[in-house]
Amino acid sequence: MYDGYAELAGTEVVNSARVAAYAAAHGIDIACDDCGELADALGDDPYDWFEGVQDSAPWVDVTRPESRSFLGVLGLGVTGTEDGQVVRQPTDLIGDGVALGPLRRKGREIAFTVGLVCLTESALSYAIGWLAAVLRGGACGASACQGDQLCMFSSCPQSPGGAEELRHLYDVGLLEAPRIDSRTYLTGGAILANVTFVLLASTPQIFSEPLPGVVDWVPLSKGAVLYGVDPDSVYERCRDAKPCVDDPQCPRPRTPPRPPVPRSPCLPKGKGNFLQTLFRLDPRSAPDWFEVVPVVEVEPGSRDMRRLIIRFWNNPSGAECATLSDPCQACFDIAVPYLPKGSVLSVDGRTQRALVQCPQEETGLVATAAPQLYGPAGRAFEWPVFSCPTGVCVEVLTQRENTAKDARVRVSLVARGDAA
Incomplete structure (x- = not known):
């Protein structure tokens, strides 16, 4: 899975292309995989920092000036999206062997490693608080118990609108809150804080966009x-096939009647x-x-x-x-x-x-x-x-x-x- 973009409950959380553009405006070179098509796939204008103002950055708060010194969340790694979630719990038999038991899918844990790029210490404090708030998910409705939708790309989007690479996970919620693991000081005193957090998808399957060729309304x-x-x-006329090995001259014992289907x-x-x-x-x-x-x-x-x-x-x-x-x-x-x-x-x-x-x-x-x-x-x-x-x-x-x-x-x- 591409670690340079993630959106939870409709809010952009990770966007490496945005961070790289903002950092470059301050003379900060961030080593990250170049994905020049990301803004186009998201329908965004080219990311730009003009006169000290970020363009449409989701974390900017007009009441908190330090939010403008927060340059965004850089994707550094993600795990848990490439692992199959099917498990089986066998049961030992009295004799030899086991009863296999049914297959089931367990919840999917998705671990993120990200970098918060900030110009000041106060901006870093704001950034970690903003990230923690965003990861709590939607503030309304049933999302507190059922979780939210997580959108990512399987790779850097190349198809029109990123439709082929876009992936959706549902019923996603925060499992482990963001934690700062280390800090690196960059050009001009800027800070790159390595942060980890874990999300849990109670619906473990990963979904693509609707298949092409499907009819409209x-x-x-x-x-x-x-x-x-x-x-x-x-x-009433639908019937199951009759058993073909029963001897009509020696019928099997009658089985107890089944309860009626409600x-x-x-x-x-x-x-x-x-x-x-x-x-x-x-x-x-x-x-x-x-x-x-x-x-x-x-x-x-x-x-x-x-x-x-x-x-x-x-x-x-x-x-x-x-x-x-x-x-x-x-x-x-x-x-x-x-x-x-x-x-x-x-x-x-x-x-x-x-x-x-x-x-x-x-x-x-x-x-x-x-x-x-x-x-x-x-x-x-x-x-x-x-x-x-x-x-x-x-x-x-x-x-x-x-x-x-x-x-x-x-x-x-x-x-x-x-x-x-």
Whole structure:
């Protein structure tokens, strides 16, 4: 992972290119890897120090003059982003051998070594305080318990906007606070303080940008009309294969009956008129050796939406989705009983969290809530993960009378791996 840039909770923490430009304006030569494309990838103007004022530096505080003598955070090293996090705890058997046990991913510890470049001692005191505050993460919402998003680059960005090199980690929080390990005095009495800190990502996978070839917003009001159908009743005909080695003349002992699968009493049922929208996500963009998760966004528009169903199928050959619409072969279902008009639903496979945002015109506020999500026919919901290289077909069903003309959906696919 490139150690010259890191952003936590939307705030730039490390930017070696910015530090090098500011230091050069003071005649200080900082030996660091040159990444001249970094400012372009971030959409920044060339970094410049003019008349003693930094350009858009995030640490500058007009009430603290010493903040202008802080030149920024230089990346010196990062570890923990190239290590796989999959572990297994075997259990000894009474006889020979062990039971392997399930694979699981542990949390990812990311250790940073950085340099704080300051012109004065007071600026260094300010810098360490600023860094400690930034690393505490977002000041609002659930970030105090759930963590924040950490953005880095796998290497010095070369692609347009750095899209190919950009990496995201989620649910990241501070594990070990910043600590000054050493100080080096530079030209003119400037100070380079070596500082270490450790972040912990409770979601251990590292995510890329959404895969190319994914469709943009898809309108829902123009879908094919299905009259008098019950989308959940189709599962009644889905059957598992029968055992083929049982002797019909000597049946096996009966096994105890399984408890019934709980189903939601709140999920609408029965026949209705639906709009069916089918679209596919290009299989050529799916990586061969990484898992892929979907990110689903739905805007019901100007009318309350009820009985929303989104289904996913594997489509490795890129076939027309109309040939793959057998619900018994679907990989995953997302069923949402109700979405209020004007809201925005996000079902994020990266963080495995779902959120509905409801703007309130009368107050100008936005209410947020976790929606009720269900699986097939109102059963338990499972987060979609595609573990094999494949394209995806998506079917969206909405009740016709509850689908506004401006209702729409967008589905993105994001690759995730155990290293950058």
